[in-house]
Amino acid sequence: MAYSDKVIDHYENPRNVGTLDKQDPNVGTGLVGAPACGDVMRLQLKITDEGIIEDAKFKTFGCGSAIASSSLVTEWVKGKTVDEAMTISNKDVARELALPPVKIHCSVLAEDAIKAAIEDFKKKREARQNKA
Ligand code: FES
Ligand code: FES
Numbered sequence: 001m002a003y004s005d006k007v008i009d010h011y012e013n014p015r016n017v018g019t020l021d022k023q024d025p026n027v028g029t030g031l032v033g034a035p036a037c038g039d040v041m042r043l044q045l046k047i048t049d050e051g052i053i054e055d056a057k058f059k060t061f062g063c064g065s066a067i068a069s070s071s072l073v074t075e076w077v078k079g080k081t082v083d084e085a086m087t088i089s090n091k092d093v094a095r096e097l098a099l100p101p102v103k104i105h106c107s108v109l110a111e112d113a114i115k116a117a118i119e120d121f122k123k124k125r126e127a128r129q130n131k132a
Contacts, residue, residue: 003064004098010068015075018057020044025128028121032112036105039066043073043113047121051082058113065106069093073110082118 003011020027022044030043039062046055056074060067072093077085093099093107 006072006097007064007068007099010071010097011064014058014067014071016057016071017059019059020046020055020057025124026121028117028119028124030113030116030118030120032109032116034062034066034105034109037063039063039106039109041066041070041109041113043070043110043117045077045085045114045117045121047082047118053077053080053082053085060109062109063103063106065097065099065103066109068097069099069107069110070113072096073114077114082121085114086118088114 022029026046026048028045028047033040041058041060041062043056043058045053047053056077058070058074060070073088076088088111090107090111093110094104099107
């Protein structure tokens with residue numbers, strides 16, 4: 001199966017690989033797995049108190065399409081509000097990377113990871129507010 005040029009570009013030069021400090025109250029961590037293949041994606045977002053995503057890092061143990069999907073969404077979410085980032089769908093990712101049908105679940109992983117990271121951030125924020 002042939003990968004698209006965009007997949008290969010992101011796979012060979014992944015953007016924003018790395019880790020953000022989990023202890024940072026403004027960092028949300030999303031860890032998701034793909035039941036179809038067992039691949040795992042971790043996406044971390046640093047979100048300001050105003051709800052703007054100012055940084056994003058990922059680590060993905062998975063196929064080229066999963067790595068490309070995570071790399072792409074780290075670029076997309078930076079500078080967006082949390083609400084805007086929640087509207088990114090796996091279809092946008094699959095279209096941008098021209099993923100074939102058997103690789104659609106790799107883009108679902110990226111959408112799920114964004115949502116999981118934002119959920120984690122919101123939970124942390126609520127916990128902080130309840131303490132205050
Ligand atoms: Fe996910 Fe091969 S099935 S890397
Ligand atoms: Fe399973 Fe890509 S994430 S094959």
